[in-house]
């Protein structure tokens with residue numbers, strides 16, 4: 172199967188040469204294939220967001236290589252990678268432009284990676300029809316609110332819209348960084364279900380960070396657990412499908428030699 176992402180011996184240290192020097196990623200080797208939906212779990216500070224950030228190109232790696240669709244992108248900047256990568260962050264305010272309307276946000280998403288000539292070109296009628304069709308999939312009645320300012324939407328509506336924007340032009344890779352963590356449990360569950368539907372419909376290769384072990388087990392076909400900058404658990408397909416939270420804790424203990432003490436993971 173086609174490799175979408177390949178990390179080889181990736182290291183990242185922050186604040187090198189200072190008393191706060193922090194070796195966050197310690198030789199990550201990881202290959203993700205077309206259509207894989209990978210959930211990532213790990214305690215606070217394990218390096219999960221850093222992993223997503225180095226894939227997206229927020230900052231360079233110190234050692235190792237990153238390839239997207241067989242092309243090495245290790246030295247490419249975030250802007251150059253953004254055409255291939257869709258992202259949804261934890262904070263509902265980050266993925267959308269507050270002062271713009273729903274249709275303007277979607278038009279910007281449609282022009283991702285191109286010259287952003289939105290305000291010169293305007294939004295075509297055919298584009299508006301397309302946006303309405305896409306918004307219907309969210310089942311939030313947003314297709315009737317194309318001219319509403321995004322700042323007026325609830326957190327859940329904004330995350331659903333951000334998800335749509337991140338996937339409007341099919342990305343090679345979708346990165347979800349705890350994108351439901353700021354939502355109430357009911358809204359979080361519905362945005363997760365929507366995520367699963369969008370990922371399945373478009374067969375998107377997806378990385379999803381979560382703090383919730385049950386969600387990490389429920390969604391996706393592969394689960395990775397990060398601990399102290401290393402991958403300590405990597406299970407896929409049937410093996411993953413058969414795991415319970417307690418099996419996962421046992422596996423973590425066996426592979427890392429430690430017990431999981433992070434309350435935020437255990438209580439989620």
Ligand SMILES: Nc1ncnc2c1ncn2[C@@H]1O[C@H](COP(=O)(O)OP(=O)(O)OP(=O)(O)O)[C@@H](O)[C@H]1O
Pocket residue numbers: 185186193195213214215216217218219220221222
């Ligand atoms: N830009 C940065 N500069 C300096 N240190 C950073 C930077 N980004 C992350 N770190 C540090 O790297 C470590 C790993 O952070 P990271 O955000 O990747 O962890 P995480 O597994 O996502 O944790 P959490 O679940 O708490 O979000 C932390 O100690 C963090 O303080």
